Amino acid sequence: MSGPDDAGAAPRPEVxxxxxxxxxxxxxxxREFSAYLREYTGVNVQLDAWADDSRRDWALWVAERLREAKFVLAIASPQYKRVVDSGERFAGRPSIGLGAALMRNSLSRDLSGETMRVLPVILxxxxxxxxxxxxxxxxxxxxxxxxxxLEGVRGLLAVLTGVPRHAEPRLGRPLVPPRLPGAIVVAAPKPPAATAVLSAEAEVVIGSTQYVVHRETLQERPIDDHSxxxxxxxxxxxxxxxxxxxxxxxEMRHETPGAKAAVSAxxxxxxxxxxxxxxxxxxxxxxxxxxxxxVSTLVTDWPASEQHGGPCPALAAFVPGQGEATDPWEARRSLAAIAGLCRPLAALHLRGLSHRALTPEGxxxxxxxxxxxxxxGLATTAFRPGEGPAEYRAPEQRPRGGGRAGPWTDVHQLAAVAYHLVTGHRPQPxxxxxxxxxxxxxxxxAAEHLDAALxxxxGRRPSLDALAAAFRGRPPARN
Structure with missing residues (x-):
């Protein structure tokens, strides 16, 4: 993560x-929510639990924080609702009552401004x-x-940083058809200029080739610093x-270290x-x-289906619904097919890389x-806690997993995909x-190695080779 003085970094409001x-x-x-915002998103969060290192006038401290903060996060709870709405005293932290009184006063003085500043948060x-x-x-x-x-706090982060989750499209020129007496005029919009920016169901030009992007597959997200x-x-x-x-x-918006790293990846x-x-x-x-x-774009082939026409489907199309019985023969075929993925993953591991984003959609x-x-996937990006799709994330990838990623991460994710494919249930974290x-x-x-890989x-998970052998129904190789 970039330091606080990085040029071009996203703003860090006091909250x-x-x-x-x-x-x-x-x-x-x-505390965990506040720590995550401060450590992983760069928001300058102020919390009383971090200020008890000396004797303080808590009423004065709360008043100063409320006055200086650009935003106030009001954490919803039954006790908090009673204190704010009724002015009820709170024996645990008397300063809560003062903070509630100050918020009531601010809201009555400037309802519109304080509504934008005080943000109700539901944990x-x-x-x-x-x-x-x-x-x-x-x-x-x-x-x-x-x-x-990042996905869980994305909506709140958009407000705190002033950067919307989705970029607003450019405003086109207005079309005013000419008015001719006694004639019917049909006006057609001028074709938009060629662009390399991916847009749903629109023609884009990448290199010298035109493409039409499928709406249902298009996804867009900012990198951590929104640059x-x-x-x-x-x-x-x-x-x-x-x-x-x-x-x-x-698409690089600002030339920050984070944006350069994304292009380099x-x-x-x-x-x-x-x-x-x-x-x-x-x-x-x-x-x-x-x-x-x-704008930098990587183009790779998506294989076509000779049996059905059109593109080959993603594996997600073959995951059974929750509670749906899985045919034992089809389950064995699925495991054998997943074993085939171990070869390209092993090629990454030999280069000191790991995929770290394995899902049925991918x-x-x-x-x-x-x-x-x-x-x-994430093979060419640096590891960071909280990375990867939450449904198939390995424990070491979680925001506070405390570990490091590697080939063992791919073993866990591959097993998570296999588990979902043969049971119809995602493995619970x-x-x-x-x-x-x-x-x-x-x-x-196969069942023994699948359980062990999760x-x-x-260190207790099997190797990629052992998992592949078990999925193919072969005993582990002896050294």
Missing amino acids: FVSYAEDSPAHASSV PGRSADDIPDLLCGSSTTSYEITELS ALQRHGRALRIGSPHRQVWLRQV LKDEYELLRSAAGACPGLPGSPGLFHDGP IIRRDGGELLLRDL TGPLPVHALAPDLPPL RPEP
Whole structure:
């Protein structure tokens, strides 16, 4: 993460957290949330729990924090609602009552401004009913934190930094049709200028080739410091050869270390795929990297289905619904296919890299059942806590996992995908049920290694080779 003095970095507003200690568990939840904002998003959070290193006049301290803060995060809870709405005294922290009184006074003096400044926050386990009536929780925006991850705080972070989650499109020129007497005029808009920026169901030009991007696959998100936008999606190439491709794109908005690292990661992925072209089945093919001003785009092939026409589906299309019975023979075929992914992953591991973003959506299934990596995930980016898709994240990737990522991370994620594929259930982060409890017909060797690969301790997981052998129904190799 960039330091506080990095040129071009996103603003770091001072934020005061106002809350009541309903219980030790609630107070702990507030501390963890505040610490995550401060440590992983760079928000200058002020919390009373971090200021008890000396004897203080807490009433004066709270008054100063409320006066200086650009934003106040009002943490919803039943006790906090009672104190703010009724002025009830709170024996645990008398300064809560003063803070509530000051907020009431500020809201009555400048309702519009304070409504923009005081942000109701709902932590996990709470609801909108716990927001003080004074803050108009039913008619104004509140911010529900679903998990301590970038995705979980993204809505709140957009307000704190003043950077919206989605870039506003450019405003086009107004069309005013000419008025001719006695004539019917049909005006057509001028075709938009060619652009390399990925946009849903619009033609984009990358290099000298035109593509149409599929709406349902297009995703966009800012990097941590909001100085660049990352996009990806499937697209159809217009012209010969007429084929489907996968596009990964970085648009640099500000030249910060974070934005440069995002562009560099895309270049490294291109070089890696180019050097491995044809040598390792299971990796994306025909890579091309194109630059158009601040926009860099990596293009790779998306294989076509000869049986059904159109693009081959993602593995997600074959995951059974929750509670849906899985055919034992199909489950064995699925495990054998997943074992085939171990080869391209092993090629990454030999280079000191790991994918770290394996999901059913990120794996392509060919007509014969062979699986292919859609892209290299996070292989060319530096590890950071909280990375990767939450549903298949390994314990060491969690915001406070405290570990480091590596080949063992891919073992866990590959097993998580396999578990979902053969049981219809994603493995629970707190500890999944043994796979035999949901798929009793799975071969014992495969079930044993699948359970072991989902262990929270990386050192107790099997190697990638051992997992592949077990999924193919072969005993582990002896040294």
